[in-house]
Amino acid sequence: MVAAAAMTMIFCASFSSGRKASPLKHPVSLTVNAALVKAAPSGFTPSVLKDNTHYYWYLASDAYDGWYTIAQETSRLETIYGVYVDGNPGNGGYLLATAYGLYGTPHMIWPSYFLYGH
Numbered sequence: 001m002v003a004a005a006a007m008t009m010i011f012c013a014s015f016s017s018g019r020k021a022s023p024l025k026h027p028v029s030l031t032v033n034a035a036l037v038k039a040a041p042s043g044f045t046p047s048v049l050k051d052n053t054h055y056y057w058y059l060a061s062d063a064y065d066g067w068y069t070i071a072q073e074t075s076r077l078e079t080i081y082g083v084y085v086d087g088n089p090g091n092g093g094y095l096l097a098t099a100y101g102l103y104g105t106p107h108m109i110w111p112s113y114f115l116y117g118h
Contacts, residue, residue, distance in 0.1 A: 026049060055099035055112055060106060070113060073097060081118040093118050 057065040057073050068076065070087075077085045077096050085096060093116030101112050 005049075015043075055101065056103045057097050057099055058095050058107075060095045064103075064105075065101075070099070073099070074115060077115060077117065081117055085115050085117055087112070087114060087116065089116045090117060 021031075054067050054069055055073075056067055059065050063071070074085045077083075081096065086093075089095070094111060095114060096117045097113075097115045098111035099113035100107055100109065102109060
């Protein structure tokens with residue numbers, strides 16, 4: 001058993017380049033989803049989200065709503081529901097839609113963005 005473990009370690013070590021791993025290029029993007037799961041502070045807008053990024057939007061009922069940017073979906077929801085829409089759940093906001101980077105249900109990833117009506 002010890003010999004098998006030693007062989008495995010030698011085999012795996014043979015693929016190492018000996019260099020240290022380089023740091024992530026965008027470490028901020030890894031923390032965005034965790035921050036969005038928590039209650040967002042007033043005026044929360046992640047800096048890594050861009051105006052031209054399109055997402056697959058799902059209504060609170062989990063019905064597919066379309067492929068839009070955050071600004072487009074905000075405008076659509078304000079027109080449909082007649083309420084102010086933003087990404088802040090505070091002040092009695094209720095969930096209207098969630099944005100995902102991947103199409104389909106069940107959702108295998110956390111939402112990238114939430115939109116709330118006030």
